[in-house]
Amino acid sequence: MTQTSYAELIGVCAGALLLTSVLTVWYRSQRASVRALGAQGVALAALVAVVAIDRAEAELIPVIALVLVLKGLVLPWVLTRRRTPAAGARAGADHGEETMLLNPVAILVAAALLAVVAYAVTWPLVADSLSPAAHAAPVGVAMVLIGFLVLLTRRRAISQLVGFLALDNGIATVAFLISGGVPLLLEFGASLDILLVTLILVVFSRQMRTVFGDTDVDRMRELHD
């Protein structure tokens, strides 16, 4: 693979990641957000594949598989899964329209600003590097910040989980772009953590729904001693 085509491919993957990231924050529907998150997972796997081919590291192959399966398929599936057919009707409300704390235009402007901030703060770090992958690192930071934005602007628990996972994808992206990923064992550990956290939070949000009839975290404001 030539240096130019490598840079092109990295650029495409990074672009896809940034786009999906913006989509997760822009979509009003939870289901669509989760789908965008899945697409982001696939894009991340593609990015890892490009890095793996360039570095000719066979060790990254299981990582590609792991990212593809976990971030592209399993996590989105866990987030959209309905509990039981009977409860599905009610759960539908939870997968539907999300009332946001900011309007979509404001969110897009905020996402753009965050991307600028990410570029501004990351560029000095990677400017000296010759690798095209490192030059794409601001995208990862922007994903982290946009993930945070999702966390901030959504009310429902599941949408917040989407934000959390988008944030995590951003961290993984930075790791892959700058250093070609972390050691395999660490990657496994981190992925397992993410999966566990997501499972626990999904169960937790169901509990919330049973107790409050809703998963609007704004309702949980009462402080206890």
Next chain:
Amino acid sequence: MTAVSWAMLLQFAFAGLAAALALLPAERIRSVLSGAASAVMSAVGVVTGVLAMNGVTGGLQFAVAVPAVPLTFAPDRLGGLFIVLASVIGLLVAVYGAASVRGASASRTAWFALPLFLMGMQLVPAAADAVSFLLVWEAMALGSTVLLLAEHAGSSRVSSAAVWYAVMSQLSFLFILAGFGVLSAAAGGTDFSALSAVAPASPPALLAFVLLVLGFGSKAGLVPLHVWLPRAHPEAPSHVSAAMSAAMVKMGIYGILLVVVRFFPGGPDWWGIVLLVLGGGSAVYGILQASVSSDLKVLLAYSTTENVGLIVLAIGASVLLTAHGITAAAGAAMLAALLLVVSHAVFKVTLFLAAGSVLHATGERNLDHLGGLGRRMPWTAAAFGIAALGAAALPISSGFVSEWVLLQSLVHGTRVGGAAVSVIVSIAMPIVVAVVALTAGLAVLTFVKAYGIGFLARPRSAAAAGAHESSRVVRAVLIAGAAGVVLLGLVPGPLATALVSVLPASGTPIVESAGLLGVNLPGLGAVLDPLVLVILTAVLASFVIIATLRSAWRNPQRIDAFAWGGGGERAQPRMQYTATSFAEPVVRVFDDVLQPARDVEVTHAGESRYLVNRVRFSQSVTDIVESRLYRPVLTVIDRFGVVVRRIQNGSIHLYLLYSFAAVIVVLVVATL
């Protein structure tokens, strides 16, 4: 590995066993087995302490427990003394607990916390560097807080007491942390031997002294940091309050000794003045509050403040006298402090456990509702009575010997060879003697009240009338405690020489055994031999007794007349003195200090102003340190808290916004 290391390893093993046994499902089995394991752990602790007191070095080192700093537990002689103290108390408390606790106090959590608490206390004096000291100090605080909360379901006062206790514990911890921090920064290491290399007159040492005295003073219950004590001691289960009062507050004393004996033996004289003022104030204030309290356990708690005050006063006197070169009296004052520590531990554990038995038998802590327990609970009454002798510092008890040594050192402290040495000492000592005398007088009154109202006379309530003696094991523990009080009081010689051996050696011996195991203070020319005095008194008294018996034998007629009965029937229980009425003169004399709230409610019969149907009198004494010092501070904090509520309002989005803003600020700052 020395003997000390093996003993400490064994202690750890039994602590772990006790904690594991605490998880057993059946309450009775859990109590007996876990209590027994805790008792064995404490018994091994006694061995550790005795070995360390005798100069056996060694200990345990955990290399990897905290990053970069190995935890070292290697008790010195002084630490050994306090390990023995904490372990003996732990032994009595664990046995008492195993035999008596039921219900919430015997829960798995409570039995799990007990070994943590006891082990923490036994390790505090063993710590040889600041980090391990703070670690076990916190374990001790944590264990005791959990134990204090054991009965929280039954009363809201328990949780309030626990909040006070936890806050004051943390405050004390922060002061100690800051103090050690200042010292470590100056010394360049956290090891105690490194810390003691700091010059006593240097600014870090002075700052550390103030911080550490505040921290340790709060744990010891010195006024004005004592507020947790009269709350936590009464609300905790009785065996826990016994351990807290008899052993845990002594760790505060150990801390103060650590500063003035181990780190900086040559401290400036104002350290002594500070300790004298703190100690004297606590002694008088504590015993005044105790003398007017009607709640048995609150009374005992305030009496702890008094005794701790006396101990700190003795330490302060020793520091002051050392700074002015009056070494003989200074040594005697330090000996008095250690004697007071041991004697208070022994009699206070007995008093609290006896109070626990009373509470268990009657469900009452209020002395105004007790009475007549002497006949129903003879063993408990005897143990309480003997321990009360110790608390009142009356002869044949350990309290008497220690206060005698204290007064000797104070009286002989002003002059060396007949010439006054220093103006400050000449002024301070008479005042201190007066303070100690006032304290001793009020202590007699307090414990006459506690014993007389609680155990003599006739029952003042149905609960007191239906009281029953406690189980055999509990009685054995109480008798062991009371025996300790009498033994240390009759043959103080061996104890005194052992106590002096833990102090840094000085030129002339401070104390020698004299006569029948009495004490001789050669530097001061004072000798006390209680056993000889007792035998002498017995011989003299026997003549009087024989004469009385003979006259009674010769004139057998006896007239049973009810004194001041006016020909009436026997007095009703309600006519007796109550605790409140007994303490009334004290309240009157110290009205300005105590500021009691009195309320007289008169109900008139019909329209008449002259015919009274009913008069109701109520009086309550509040802790004025609390109402004048703590309440205003709390009000200010509360107001500030309302403002903070706006920032911390429970909205998850707001919290996320904070961290988001923080991330961006950090990123931008890092770039600039």
